[in-house]
Amino acid sequence: MPEQSGKVQTVLGLIEPDLLGRTMTHEHLTMTFECSHVPPAPGDEGLAAAPIEMKHLHWLQQNPYSHHENLLLSQEIEAVKEELLCYRKAGGGSIVENTTTGITRNLPVLRQLAKETGVHIIAGAGYYVDVTHSDETRKMTVEKLTDIIVNEVLHGADGTDIRCGVIGEIGTSWPITESEKKVLRATAHAQTQLGCPVIIHPGRNKAAPGEAIRILQEAGGDISKTVMSHLDRSIYDPQELLEFAKMGSYLEYDLFGTEVLNYQFNLDVDMLSDSQRVQTLAFLIREGYEDRLLIAHDIHTKHRLTKYGGHGFSHILKNIVPKMLSRGITQNQVDKILIENPKQWLTFK
Numbered sequence: 001m002p003e004q005s006g007k008v009q010t011v012l013g014l015i016e017p018d019l020l021g022r023t024m025t026h027e028h029l030t031m032t033f034e035c036s037h038v039p040p041a042p043g044d045e046g047l048a049a050a051p052i053e054m055k056h057l058h059w060l061q062q063n064p065y066s067h068h069e070n071l072l073l074s075q076e077i078e079a080v081k082e083e084l085l086c087y088r089k090a091g092g093g094s095i096v097e098n099t100t101t102g103i104t105r106n107l108p109v110l111r112q113l114a115k116e117t118g119v120h121i122i123a124g125a126g127y128y129v130d131v132t133h134s135d136e137t138r139k140m141t142v143e144k145l146t147d148i149i150v151n152e153v154l155h156g157a158d159g160t161d162i163r164c165g166v167i168g169e170i171g172t173s174w175p176i177t178e179s180e181k182k183v184l185r186a187t188a189h190a191q192t193q194l195g196c197p198v199i200i201h202p203g204r205n206k207a208a209p210g211e212a213i214r215i216l217q218e219a220g221g222d223i224s225k226t227v228m229s230h231l232d233r234s235i236y237d238p239q240e241l242l243e244f245a246k247m248g249s250y251l252e253y254d255l256f257g258t259e260v261l262n263y264q265f266n267l268d269v270d271m272l273s274d275s276q277r278v279q280t281l282a283f284l285i286r287e288g289y290e291d292r293l294l295i296a297h298d299i300h301t302k303h304r305l306t307k308y309g310g311h312g313f314s315h316i317l318k319n320i321v322p323k324m325l326s327r328g329i330t331q332n333q334v335d336k337i338l339i340e341n342p343k344q345w346l347t348f349k
C-alpha cells in the first residue's frame with residue numbers, strides 16, 4: 001500500500017484530509033496559455049497588442065484569448081500570492097492547481113506560494129491537450145506514459161522532488177486525438193496503481209465528456225474518483241446532463257466568474273452566467289447529485305486576477321456562496337460541495 005493511502009498529497013507533503021477545508025478543485029496559479037491564442041478580429045490588432053489598461057478592460061474580458069500578454073499568468077507570482085492571502089482570509093483552505101505538462105507547470109513556485117500563504121496546494125501530473133504534446137510524448141507507449149505519471153506522483157515531477165497529488169487536468173480535444181487517447185489510458189493505468197484522484201479537461205463538444213469517461217473506463221480507471229471539468233461550456237441540455245451524470249464521475253462547474261457574450265473557443269456556445277451555474281447546481285442537487293458536485297474559477301489568464309479588475313480566487317466564497325444560499329441550496333450542501341466532496345476526491349485510496 002503506498003504511503004499516500006488515506007492522505008492528501010500537497011506540494012509540501014502528505015496531510016490529513018480533514019486539514020483541507022474549503023477547496024477550489026480547479027485553478028491555475030502559474031501557467032502560460034499561448035497554445036490557445038485566438039487571432040484578434042480585424043481592426044482589433046491594436047487592442048490585442050496594447051498594455052492592459054482600464055480603458056481596454058471590457059474588450060479584454062470579452063476577448064481574453066486574443067491578447068498575448070494576458071495569456072502569461074506565469075508573470076504574476078506576486079499578484080497571485082496576494083490573492084491567495086485574501087483567499088485564506090475569506091475562509092479558503094486549499095487549491096488544486098491543474099497545470100500539467102504543456103502549459104508551463106512550475107512546481108518550485110507552487111511550493112513557494114504554499115509556504116508563503118499557508119494555502120494547501122495540490123499539483124497536477126500528466127499532460128495537457130494534444131497541441132502541446134512534444135514529438136517525444138507522441139511517440140511514447142502507454143506503458144512509458146504510465147511510468148512517467150506514476151513517477152510524478154510517487155517521486156516528483158520536472159526534475160524536482162515535488163510530488164503531484166492528482167493526475168490532471170488531462171487535456172483532450174474534440175475529436176480526441178490518438179496521442180490524447182494514449183494519455184487517457186496511461187492515466188487510468190496510473191490511477192489503478194496509485195488509487196489517486198484524476199481530473200479531465202474535455203474537448204469543446206457535448207459528446208466529449210462522455211467519450212473521455214468511456215476511454216478511462218475501458219482502460220480500468222476508477223470513474224468514481226474522476227472529475228469531469230468545464231461542464232459550464234460542455235453540456236447544456238438538462239436530460240443530456242443527467243445522462244452524463246449517470247456515468248458516475250464528479251461534475252465540476254469551474255468557470256465561476258466567467259461571463260462572456262461570445263465564448264471565443266466555440267461561438268456556438270452560449271456560456272452560462274454565474275446565476276445559471278447556481279441554477280444548474282440546484283437542479284443537480286434536486287436530482288440527487290450533491291455528493292458529486294465540485295466548483296472553482298479555473299483562473300488561467302491575467303485578466304481574472306483582482307490586479308486587473310477581475311474577480312479573483314475569492315469570488316466563490318464571497319459572492320457565489322451567498323447566492324447559492326439565497327437560491328435554496330442549504331449550508332450543509334454548500335459545505336459538501338466546498339469541503340466534503342473535494343476531501344473525498346483528493347484522498348488516496
Ligand SMILES: CCC(=O)NCCS(=O)(=O)O
Binds near residue numbers: 103201230233255
Ligand atoms: C488551462 C486552462 C484551461 O484549459 N481552461 C479551460 C478553458 S475552457 O476550455 O473551458 O474555455
